Amino acid sequence: MRDFEFKAGCICLDLVDTVSARGSEEVDLLVAPKDIVRWANASGGLTYIAGFKPSRDDHLRLTRLREVVFRAAGDVLSGSVPTEQDIAELNNAASLETSRAILTVDGMKVLADRPLDALMVDVATDAISLLGTTRKDRLRRCPGCNMLFFDGSPPGRRKWCSSTAGCGNRQKIRKHRQRQTNVINSKAGT
Numbered sequence: 001m002r003d004f005e006f007k008a009g010c011i012c013l014d015l016v017d018t019v020s021a022r023g024s025e026e027v028d029l030l031v032a033p034k035d036i037v038r039w040a041n042a043s044g045g046l047t048y049i050a051g052f053k054p055s056r057d058d059h060l061r062l063t064r065l066r067e068v069v070f071r072a073a074g075d076v077l078s079g080s081v082p083t084e085q086d087i088a089e090l091n092n093a094a095s096l097e098t099s100r101a102i103l104t105v106d107g108m109k110v111l112a113d114r115p116l117d118a119l120m121v122d123v124a125t126d127a128i129s130l131l132g133t134t135r136k137d138r139l140r141r142c143p144g145c146n147m148l149f150f151d152g153s154p155p156g157r158r159k160w161c162s163s164t165a166g167c168g169n170r171q172k173i174r175k176h177r178q179r180q181t182n183v184i185n186s187k188a189g190t
Contacts, residue, residue, distance in 0.1 A: 004038070004042045006043060007147075007149065008147065008150060012124075012130060013148045013149055015039075015066050015123050016073065016148050017147050018030045018039060028063075030063055030066070033058055047110055048099055048110045048111060052115040054116060058116045065093050068086050071083070072090065073131060076139055082131065090131075091124075096114075096117040096120060098114045099111060099118035135150065142159075142167050143167070144160060145167050147167075
C-alpha cells in the first residue's frame with residue numbers, strides 16, 4: 001500500500017494528487033471508503049475525522065469532489081474558466097454546514113456532526129481560495145508526473161512536484177549524468 005504524499009502545497013491539491021501519474025499509469029490511492037480516514041489522518045489537522053466510518057456513498061462524494069477540483073484547476077491552468085457545473089459543485093460543497101471550532105485546554109479542536117461534509121467544506125473552500133484569487137497564478141503542473149501543486153516558493157519559479165525526492169530530483173540526476181558523460185567524451189576526444 002502506497003503512502004499518501006502531501007507536497008502539493010494545499011489540501012485541495014493534496015486530495016487531487018491521491019491519483020498519481022494522471023494521464024499515464026494512474027494509481028488511485030483512495031480506492032475504498034476506509035482510505036478517506038487514512039488520508040485525512042495522514043494530512044494532519046483534520047481532527048474531526050477521528051472515529052469516522054465512511055460509507056461507499058461518502059467515498060463516491062469525496063472522489064467526485066476530487067475530480068471537480070482537478071477539472072477546475074486544469075481549466076485555470078489552461079487559461080480558461082471552470083465550467084458552471086464545476087463552480088456550482090465547489091460552491092455547494094463549501095456551503096455545507098458541518099463543523100465548529102472549540103477551545104480546550106489542549107488548544108483548538110474542530111467538532112463535526114458530519115465529518116465527511118466537514119472535510120468536503122475544507123477541500124472546497126481551499127479550492128475556491130486557490131482558484132478564485134491571485135493565488136491561481138501560482139498553480140503549477142509538474143512536467144514529469146502531471147501532479148498539480150501550489151508554488152509557495154518566494155520567487156514563484158518552482159517547476160517540479162518535488163526537487164528533493166520527486167521529478168525535480170530525477171531531473172537533477174539526469175543533468176548531472178549528462179554533464180559527466182560530456183566531460184568523459186570531451187576528454188576521450190582530446
